[in-house]
Amino acid sequence: MHVIVPKRKPYPIFSKQEKEIVNRIIEEFKDLTGSELSDISHKEFGWRLTKLGETIHYRTAWLSRSPLTEEQLEFGRKVATRHGLAG
Numbered sequence: 840m841h842v843i844v845p846k847r848k849p850y851p852i853f854s855k856q857e858k859e860i861v862n863r864i865i866e867e868f869k870d871l872t873g874s875e876l877s878d879i880s881h882k883e884f885g886w887r888l889t890k891l892g893e894t895i896h897y898r899t900a901w902l903s904r905s906p907l908t909e910e911q912l913e914f915g916r917k918v919a920t921r922h923g924l925a926g
Contacts, residue, residue: 853861868876880886885899907915919925 868879871879883899884902885895888899888902889895916925
């Protein structure tokens, strides 16, 4: 077996929080087959709203049929207030 060993310390591309998110996603989907994961992804709004060959826009990740939690609503209120959008 060959192991590639870097000669310098890797540049940190992801923050600690981003790494935690990736690890949670891996943990959630690690037991699925490629077909199962594909079936799930094709039910997402981004997939359904995008034409064949187009890039799925990142913002579609925020679309959901699930109601917002109180925590999400409070976060939204804080962001709106910070940007002068609260009514």
